[in-house]
Amino acid sequence: MDTARHFLRQWIEKDVAAGTTGGKVVTRFPPEPNGYIHIGHAKAVCVDFGMAEAFGGECHLRLDDTNPAKESDEYAENIKKDIRWLGFQWSGEGDGAEAGFYNASNMFDKMYEIAENLIRAGQAYCCNLTQEEWKEYRGVPERPGRPSPSRDTPPERNLEIFRAMRDGKYADGEWCLRAKIDMASPNIHFRDPVLYRIRHVAHYHLGEKWCIYPMYDFAHPIEDALEGVTHSMCTLEFEVHRPLYDWVVDRLDEMGLLVERGGVKIRPQQREFARLNITHTVMSKRLLLQLVTEKRVAGWDDPRMPTVCGMRRRGYTPAAIREFCERVGVSKVESESDPALLEWCVREELNRTALRRMAVIDPVKVVIDNWDGPAHDVVLPNNPTDEAAGTRTIPFGREIWIERADFMETPEKKFFRMFPGGEVRLRGACIFKCTGCVKDADGRIAEIHGTWDKESWGGNASDGRKVKGTIHWVDCATGVKAEVRLYERLFTEKDPMKDGPEGFLKFMNPESLKVVTGYVEPLLASAANGERFQFERLGYFVADEKDHSPSAPVFNRTVSLKDSFKPGA
RNA sequence: UGCCUCGUGGUGUAAUGGUAGCACCGCAGAUUCUGAUUCUGCUUGUUGGGGUUCGAGUCCCUGCGAGGCAACCA
Numbered sequence: 001m002d003t004a005r006h007f008l009r010q011w012i013e014k015d016v017a018a019g020t021t022g023g024k025v026v027t028r029f030p031p032e033p034n035g036y037i038h039i040g041h042a043k044a045v046c047v048d049f050g051m052a053e054a055f056g057g058e059c060h061l062r063l064d065d066t067n068p069a070k071e072s073d074e075y076a077e078n079i080k081k082d083i084r085w086l087g088f089q090w091s092g093e094g095d096g097a098e099a100g101f102y103n104a105s106n107m108f109d110k111m112y113e114i115a116e117n118l119i120r121a122g123q124a125y126c127c128n129l130t131q132e133e134w135k136e137y138r139g140v141p142e143r144p145g146r147p148s149p150s151r152d153t154p155p156e157r158n159l160e161i162f163r164a165m166r167d168g169k170y171a172d173g174e175w176c177l178r179a180k181i182d183m184a185s186p187n188i189h190f191r192d193p194v195l196y197r198i199r200h201v202a203h204y205h206l207g208e209k210w211c212i213y214p215m216y217d218f219a220h221p222i223e224d225a226l227e228g229v230t231h232s233m234c235t236l237e238f239e240v241h242r243p244l245y246d247w248v249v250d251r252l253d254e255m256g257l258l259v260e261r262g263g264v265k266i267r268p269q270q271r272e273f274a275r276l277n278i279t280h281t282v283m284s285k286r287l288l289l290q291l292v293t294e295k296r297v298a299g300w301d302d303p304r305m306p307t308v309c310g311m312r313r314r315g316y317t318p319a320a321i322r323e324f325c326e327r328v329g330v331s332k333v334e335s336e337s338d339p340a341l342l343e344w345c346v347r348e349e350l351n352r353t354a355l356r357r358m359a360v361i362d363p364v365k366v367v368i369d370n371w372d373g374p375a376h377d378v379v380l381p382n383n384p385t386d387e388a389a390g391t392r393t394i395p396f397g398r399e400i401w402i403e404r405a406d407f408m409e410t411p412e413k414k415f416f417r418m419f420p421g422g423e424v425r426l427r428g429a430c431i432f433k434c435t436g437c438v439k440d441a442d443g444r445i446a447e448i449h450g451t452w453d454k455e456s457w458g459g460n461a462s463d464g465r466k467v468k469g470t471i472h473w474v475d476c477a478t479g480v481k482a483e484v485r486l487y488e489r490l491f492t493e494k495d496p497m498k499d500g501p502e503g504f505l506k507f508m509n510p511e512s513l514k515v516v517t518g519y520v521e522p523l524l525a526s527a528a529n530g531e532r533f534q535f536e537r538l539g540y541f542v543a544d545e546k547d548h549s550p551s552a553p554v555f556n557r558t559v560s561l562k563d564s565f566k567p568g569a
Numbered sequence: 570u571g572c573c574u575c576g577u578g579g580u581g582u583a584a585u586g587g588u589a590g591c592a593c594c595g596c597a598g599a600u601u602c603u604g605a606u607u608c609u610g611c612u613u614g615u616u617g618g619g620g621u622u623c624g625a626g627u628c629c630c631u632g633c634g635a636g637g638c639a640a641c642c643a
Binding site: 006031032066067069127131134135139144145177178191195196197199215236237238239240241242243272274285327329333336337338341358385414417426427469471534536537539565566 | 593
């Protein structure tokens with residue numbers, strides 16, 4: 001984030017230079033607590049927090065809880081948890097005990113006051129058009145709208161109605177408060193937008209205190225202004241709302257409500273950037289919620305979900321996610337990122353940091369017929385890219401498990417793993433010569449036999465002959481049975497929404513989850529929940545944060561290793 | 570057919586009137602006790618047409634294409 005001089009950074013730089021920030025850049029991340037945050041939000045988090053950090057300012061976490069119907073405490077708490085996990089900390093004054101933390105709902109009193117001010121100034125009025133009528137009066141983008149019959153109600157009367165709205169005298173939808181702007185504006189949002197609506201719904205944070213709630217377009221600029229936010233960054237679809245945002249800020253300015261800092265009146269400004277899209281996934285909260293409620297996935301934290309909690313459970317690291325957000329960049333172009341970049345980011349980190357272990361996830365037994373004695377311990381580095389990670393000792397014996405895919409009875413060309421008559425190195429142990437295999441009644445390989453070269457202990461031949469193939473293994477006598485969950489992309493289609501939001505389910509990948517039972521080296525049983533490893537030659541795996549235990553190990557595949565072996569090529 | 574925004578390799582993103590660069594992906598090759606990593610090399614690009622300029626991805630006009638806006642959602 002330090003070197004990327006994208007347009008938002010340049011915009012802020014200019015304001016800092018001009019001195020309009022009062023000496024402090026203040027941003028905010030304003031999620032609505034109506035769902036779990038996903039990788040798309042993570043990008044916004046990186047931008048909002050990242051810009052504040054880059055300019056030595058502060059970023060507020062503000063729950064934009066102005067629509068009680070969809071919001072809950074569970075969502076609120078998990079949003080906070082996920083942002084912290086990503087590695088960001090909100091700062092600033094805060095509207096309660098917690099620094100940097102705000103609830104839009106804590107500003108409802110103030111917003112109500114501002115609404116009354118607007119009414120007094122003749123800039124807002126109460127309207128009792130039905131929603132259908134309102135729609136008709138508003139007109140269409142190509143044609144101007146018509147004024148509401150209530151448009152010229154005197155302020156005193158409007159005040160009466162508005163207070164009655166607040167006091168619960170009316171039913172939902174009976175009245176609303178609208179700004180008086182311009183019914184002929186080419187920008188629909190200027191055609192006397194609704195500021196307050198009646199909702200007889202308890203708020204998760206304030207309970208029954210209110211039965212009228214402010215709309216986003218009214219609430220957001222007030223929140224920004226009163227918090228002293230200087231730079232308010234959001235996604236592209238809010239671009240057409242910007243004139244309205246500025247209109248509200250102008251009204252606040254007239255009311256003398258703008259915060260002053262360092263002798264400067266702080267006028268919050270909004271700018272918009274493109275949201276993150278990733279192919280082969282969906283990023284809409286509504287659709288993710290649908291996957292959860294219809295039990296197409298195991299929950300918000302299902303490792304196949306693009307949610308932050310899902311990715312955490314999948315084994316992604318905060319740094320890799322941040323790196324990804326960094327690399328996709330910030331612009332106004334609507335684009336679709338390739339999940340391969342995300343995978344590259346996580347491999348890049350885990351290659352440096354993850355300890356190596358051996359696991360066999362599709363086991364077939366190998367018997368070393370000339371094995372002659374007790375266990376020979378194998379010593380292998382924990383991480384060849386990091387000597388400081390040390391070594392570990394693994395038991396090795398007469399019978400071992402190897403991957404079924406590492407054996408071919410009749411090898412294809414360029415296959416340099418195990419096959420009858422061929423030599424292969426057993427990682428860290430010795431050179432093994434396969435002599436044959438036995439099959440079960442179905443013709444499936446049941447057991448592979450061979451002999452080991454006693455002069456090759458440690459892995460290299462005493463006569464210097466080269467053995468191209470090295471395969472991993474787990475000792476049958478000491479290996480631990482484990483559940484391994486293999487994940488692939490949730491959707492087979494690049495754009496699951498290509499047939500509209502209704503059709504996305506039909507593109508779900510039936511093989512997005514495969515659960516297998518394998519064997520892992522003994523050390524892995526004591527893995528901590530959430531601990532990440534590289535299973536050599538297979539990929540990066542994490543001990544499941546919920547289900548893993550020493551007596552019943554469970555590992556999730558985060559991402560496979562790159563594999564340039566092309567069978568049959 | 571109103572208003573707003575955006576068009577640079579397959580993907581993402583730089584170049585802010587002066588050599589179109591970087592990364593991912595892909596493809597070769599080298600190294601390798603992980604077909605991983607590492608290293609080297611390669612393929613592929615400025616939406617069309619005009620104009621301004623010594624010089625245009627960049628500025629202007631115009632066409633084409635994409636997206637957003639008509640919830641009492643955010």
